[in-house]
Amino acid sequence: MATPVYTPFVFLLLLFQSRVWGFPVRQTPQESPTCGYKSCHATKPGMLNVHLVPHTHDDVGWLKTVDQYFYGDRNDIQHAGVQYILDSVVDQLLKNPDRRFIYVETAFFYRWWKQQTDDMQNTVKQLVNEGKAREGDEATTHYSAVIDQMTMGLRFLNDTFGHCGRPRVAWHIDPFGHAREHASMFAQARVIRAHSNLNPAPSPPGILPNGYNPPEGFCWDQSCDDPPIRDDPDLEDYNVDDVVTRFLSIAHAQALVYKTNHIIMTMGSDFQYENANLWYKNLDKLIRYVNQNQSNGSGVNVLYSTPSCYLQELHRANLTWPLKGDDFFPYADSDHDFWTGYFTSRPALKRYERISNSYLQTCNQLEVLGGPISRKGPFGAGYSETMKKAVAVAQHHDAVSGTEKQHVANDYARRLANGWAHCQVLVSNTLSSLSGSSAPRVYCEHLNVSVCPLTETSKKFSVNVYNPLARPVSWPVRLPVNGTAYSISDANGKAVDSQVVPVSQATAAVRRGRGYAVNELLFQVQAPPLGYSTYSVSLLQNGPPSPQSSPLSRAPTAVQNFFLSPSFRSYSLLSLCASFVTLRDFLSSLLCVCFPRYNASDGNNSESIQMSGAYIFRPNTSTPFIISKTCIYLHVFQYNSICRRPTKTFKRFIPWFSPWVSQVVRLYTDSRALELEWTVGPVPIGDDLGKEVISRLDSSINSSGVFYTDSNGREVLQRRKDYRPTWNLRQSEPIAGNYYPINSRAYIKDDKDQLTVVTDRSQGGGSIQDGSLEIMLHRRLLYDDVRGVGEPLNETSDIYPEGLVVRGRLLLSLSPPATAADTHRPLAQEVVLQPLITFTDGELHPSTRLEFSGLQAVLPPAVHMLTVSQWDQDSVLLRLEHQYQASESKEPSQPVTVNLQKLFSTLDVLGVSEMNLSANQWKDEMTRLDWKKHLPKRGGDPSVWEVNLKPMEIRTFLLRVRQR
Numbered sequence: 001m002a003t004p005v006y007t008p009f010v011f012l013l014l015l016f017q018s019r020v021w022g023f024p025v026r027q028t029p030q031e032s033p034t035c036g037y038k039s040c041h042a043t044k045p046g047m048l049n050v051h052l053v054p055h056t057h058d059d060v061g062w063l064k065t066v067d068q069y070f071y072g073d074r075n076d077i078q079h080a081g082v083q084y085i086l087d088s089v090v091d092q093l094l095k096n097p098d099r100r101f102i103y104v105e106t107a108f109f110y111r112w113w114k115q116q117t118d119d120m121q122n123t124v125k126q127l128v129n130e131g132k133a134r135e136g137d138e139a140t141t142h143y144s145a146v147i148d149q150m151t152m153g154l155r156f157l158n159d160t161f162g163h164c165g166r167p168r169v170a171w172h173i174d175p176f177g178h179a180r181e182h183a184s185m186f187a188q189a190r191v192i193r194a195h196s197n198l199n200p201a202p203s204p205p206g207i208l209p210n211g212y213n214p215p216e217g218f219c220w221d222q223s224c225d226d227p228p229i230r231d232d233p234d235l236e237d238y239n240v241d242d243v244v245t246r247f248l249s250i251a252h253a254q255a256l257v258y259k260t261n262h263i264i265m266t267m268g269s270d271f272q273y274e275n276a277n278l279w280y281k282n283l284d285k286l287i288r289y290v291n292q293n294q295s296n297g298s299g300v301n302v303l304y305s306t307p308s309c310y311l312q313e314l315h316r317a318n319l320t321w322p323l324k325g326d327d328f329f330p331y332a333d334s335d336h337d338f339w340t341g342y343f344t345s346r347p348a349l350k351r352y353e354r355i356s357n358s359y360l361q362t363c364n365q366l367e368v369l370g371g372p373i374s375r376k377g378p379f380g381a382g383y384s385e386t387m388k389k390a391v392a393v394a395q396h397h398d399a400v401s402g403t404e405k406q407h408v409a410n411d412y413a414r415r416l417a418n419g420w421a422h423c424q425v426l427v428s429n430t431l432s433s434l435s436g437s438s439a440p441r442v443y444c445e446h447l448n449v450s451v452c453p454l455t456e457t458s459k460k461f462s463v464n465v466y467n468p469l470a471r472p473v474s475w476p477v478r479l480p481v482n483g484t485a486y487s488i489s490d491a492n493g494k495a496v497d498s499q500v501v502p503v504s505q506a507t508a509a510v511r512r513g514r515g516y517a518v519n520e521l522l523f524q525v526q527a528p529p530l531g532y533s534t535y536s537v538s539l540l541q542n543g544p545p546s547p548q549s550s551p552l553s554r555a556p557t558a559v560q561n562f563f564l565s566p567s568f569r570s571y572s573l574l575s576l577c578a579s580f581v582t583l584r585d586f587l588s589s590l591l592c593v594c595f596p597r598y599n600a601s602d603g604n605n606s607e608s609i610q611m612s613g614a615y616i617f618r619p620n621t622s623t624p625f626i627i628s629k630t631c632i633y634l635h636v637f638q639y640n641s642i643c644r645r646p647t648k649t650f651k652r653f654i655p656w657f658s659p660w661v662s663q664v665v666r667l668y669t670d671s672r673a674l675e676l677e678w679t680v681g682p683v684p685i686g687d688d689l690g691k692e693v694i695s696r697l698d699s700s701i702n703s704s705g706v707f708y709t710d711s712n713g714r715e716v717l718q719r720r721k722d723y724r725p726t727w728n729l730r731q732s733e734p735i736a737g738n739y740y741p742i743n744s745r746a747y748i749k750d751d752k753d754q755l756t757v758v759t760d761r762s763q764g765g766g767s768i769q770d771g772s773l774e775i776m777l778h779r780r781l782l783y784d785d786v787r788g789v790g791e792p793l794n795e796t797s798d799i800y801p802e803g804l805v806v807r808g809r810l811l812l813s814l815s816p817p818a819t820a821a822d823t824h825r826p827l828a829q830e831v832v833l834q835p836l837i838t839f840t841d842g843e844l845h846p847s848t849r850l851e852f853s854g855l856q857a858v859l860p861p862a863v864h865m866l867t868v869s870q871w872d873q874d875s876v877l878l879r880l881e882h883q884y885q886a887s888e889s890k891e892p893s894q895p896v897t898v899n900l901q902k903l904f905s906t907l908d909v910l911g912v913s914e915m916n917l918s919a920n921q922w923k924d925e926m927t928r929l930d931w932k933k934h935l936p937k938r939g940g941d942p943s944v945w946e947v948n949l950k951p952m953e954i955r956t957f958l959l960r961v962r963q964r
């Protein structure tokens with residue numbers, strides 16, 4: 001973000017830790033550099049101490065791509081060149097040992113570092129004394145990607161700078177709101193206490209006075225126009241007295257609203273310090289002249305400082321700080337300017353980021369399970385690395401958030417595609433090695449629109465389903481085919497039920513020449529934990545589907561499986577969604593799903609000229625317009641014995657098809673959730689109105705103004721309409737002001753029922769009426785919302801030049817509140833880490849291993865294997881997570897124990913060390929096993945290998961392993 005007036009201005013301080021996070025660069029080359037607080041300048045106890053923090057804020061892609069920013073290319077779009085900033089700052093730091101600088105964007109620093117000579121690298125090592133923090137989005141990111149990204153950046157810093165490169169403060173100056181889960185993750189990234197660091201209370205945030213910009217009149221960058229300090233009395237325009245007076249007055253004013261006699265001023269802004277001499281020359285003078293006034297009793301002491309030095313002083317002040325337990329969403333910078341649009345902006349990129357993270361986890365796991373053979377081929381060591389970097393960069397607050405220019409969004413997507421291409425080689429290597437079959441492996445990345453040339457043309461092929469979860473999954477597979485009957489057998493040769501149904505009209509319309517399959521072949525697959533299962537498919541019959549084999553070409557009035565029974569009737573939606581009828585006899589609840597849209601404000605409004613845009617959601621009226629004409633009733637049988645298990649795998653109903661909004665409803669055997677597959681676009685703009693399309697679920701649940709959303713996909717927070725837990729809200733935007741980020745799920749409930757919606761990407765949503773839950777799916781807008789991006793969010797693509805079409809899924813489940821988590825936790829997890837489906841053509845060799853599990857045994861339901869990733873040649877990074885909150889469920893919420901030695905089927909675990917969450921520090925240096933020297937013998941003390949997990953706890957281990 002660049003426009004100073006509007007930038008949000010919060011940064012997180014982790015006050016109650018002995019370490020803080022930031023990246024000060026310090027002068028004084030010496031043999032063993034002193035790190036951390038020892039390098040802080042002394043302050044003066046009796047005075048007001050003003051901490052000047054020189055910094056630059058360099059977006060990892062926004063108006064330009066990350067590499068254009070690095071090189072300083074395309075300065076016609078925005079003048080910004082990060083390589084020159086780093087060159088210039090290092091040069092200036094060497095000129096005066098008092099100077100300090102904080103740099104946070106590891107993605108840029110890494111690029112720069114690689115290009116430096118050994119001499120320069122050594123010089124910089126002397127300058128750096130603390131690592132730097134991350135700069136990611138907080139609203140639309142998933143915790144697993146956030147943790148991976150922190151790990152990657154911090155590992156580079158530790159490898160490069162040793163313990164002096166370890167960040168001590170979280171410097172998060174430009175996300176558009178703050179998530180509770182982020183504060184918790186930052187806290188867990190450090191070892192705070194020797195024992196449990198579980199669920200640390202979110203730490204108090206610090207709020208900066210002026211965005212992250214310098215005080216008015218004190219910007220000495222080449223991009224600013226403020227007068228320099230003219231201090232030669234023999235020359236014209238001597239202004240030292242004026243500068244000192246203005247500075248003292250600003251400092252005193254700021255001190256009034258801060259608690260201690262220490263205040264902080266951020267001296268820098270977006271892409272500043274390209275010519276750092278301008279800044280430092282004037283800052284040196286400012287410090288000298290302001291401090292000279294101490295002899296006149298000014299009482300003000302100015303110093304070069306860093307966030308961690310500032311924090312140390314706050315800590316020393318021994319005050320009691322308020323703790324913030326809620327989060328900072330939604331963020332607003334004015335009464336009608338709620339930053340809730342970006343929760344949904346660029347829904348296709350948001351989905352691509354999410355599924356890329358799923359691919360990355362699979363890629364990481366298969367690198368571990370396959371061993372060195374997984375890395376053979378053209379890419380050297382860079383197999384999973386390329387994907388790790390691409391996913392990490394996509395976490396930036398102008399990347400997955402959707403607030404970048406179109407060409408930059410394309411660049412993020414290109415990086416992810418390139419990462420996946422690298423991972424495909426690895427995945428193929430490992431699957432070949434594990435299965436013993438070298439048949440070429442085919443990837444079909446457009447199964448969501450029923451495109452896969454292999455399955456469409458082949459008479460005989462096999463389907464490999466790899467499951468990245470540590471428990472077995474059952475998953476519906478839908479493949480585009482032209483035949484009308486197929487025989488399918490599982491890994492044991494057993495026949496599998498299947499169905500052939502015609503491709504829906506909506507699908508035929510959106511795939512646009514990329515495929516011509518007329519049917520979809522549906523069957524349910526089972527895959528073992530961290531492993532695969534292979535299904536063989538043979539064509540039985542070609543030709544037009546017989547009426548019998550496609551019972552679903554006509555809409556049924558009801559479909560049902562063991563758990564759910566939706567029925568579909570057409571009504572005039574306006575009356576239906578408004579006046580809700582409750583039908584309760586044996587039915588537990590009733591639900592109506594519709595697709596309204598908001599018309600975007602174009603800024604022509606008496607209350608405010610704010611328009612809806614990439615960042616901001618502002619409908620022009622609070623009443624949505626109904627687009628679709630039909631409603632679904634969802635009747636839920638709670639395991640009612642009168643429901644017979646249907647024999648068919650799947651039921652589908654297409655309740656409506658309007659030109660640009662459609663939905664397919666599917667209900668699978670064994671599934672407790674109803675799948676709503678939505679397709680939205682091209683959103684029409686012929687009426688010159690931007691539109692924001694939502695899916696609204698209206699139920700008879702008595703939710704009393706309360707609903708729940710997840711925080712970065714992990715814990716759940718309660719939200720209340722027109723209310724904030726820690727301050728008095730005067731609601732000025734009845735819709736946008738009640739929107740929150742939904743990363744993976746949201747729900748409403750009363751005493752009897754809980755309606756949960758699991759999403760397949762980050763989206764915005766709210767509960768505007770009791771019993772109702774709405775999720776924004778897609779937005780197309782005609783105006784820029786004046787937060788700097790300078791483009792309307794008007795997405796098109798080569799395939800959809802008249803406006804982007806986006807498709808996704810919502811999974812709906814209805815259950816009693818007491819057991820709801822048992823359904824929605826695993827459900828959300830299966831969507832976040834979805835199975836990878838690959839194909840081989842023709843008959844498999846009889847010696848092919850059709851099933852494999854990387855685990856010796858299934859883990860308890862509470863345990864999630866968050867990370868399995870190769871660390872170096874003979875060690876593996878493992879994160880185990882207890883995925884339930886304490887009182888969320890009965891059995892699964894209990895603490896569990898896992899034996900690390902009995903985990904993997906292909907690896908012997910020889911040694912273990914526990915680390916902090918971000919894997920850049922040993923958890924407990926004292927009890928850490930020195931596994932290079934004395935390896936614990938297998939069969940020795942078993943307790944070494946037993947790991948206990950409490951609710952919501954994540955534990956991180958480095959395992960020394962040997963391939964079996």
Ligand SMILES: *[C@@H]1O[C@H](CO)[C@@H](O)[C@H](O)[C@H]1NC(C)=O
Binds near residue numbers: 316317318
């Ligand atoms: C802060 O409080 C601790 C104990 O609570 C005490 O040991 C320490 O001396 C105090 N520090 C100052 C600067 O007052």
Ligand SMILES: *[C@@H]1O[C@H](CO)[C@@H](O)[C@H](O)[C@H]1NC(C)=O
Binds near residue numbers: 456457482516517
């Ligand atoms: C599948 O059938 C459709 C419609 O008959 C046809 O256009 C398409 O070319 C067929 N695909 C293949 C691979 O035969």
Ligand SMILES: *[C@@H]1O[C@H](CO)[C@@H](O)[C@H](O)[C@H]1NC(C)=O
Binds near residue numbers: 782783796801
């Ligand atoms: C939005 O995109 C369409 C299709 O490219 C284009 O015709 C239209 O001019 C664009 N409108 C705005 C306001 O950018």
Ligand SMILES: *[C@@H]1O[C@H](CO)[C@@H](O)[C@H](O)[C@H]1NC(C)=O
Binds near residue numbers: 158160915922
């Ligand atoms: C940090 O890096 C050093 C080498 O610079 C290495 O010896 C140490 O093990 C690393 N620490 C962690 C926690 O990875």
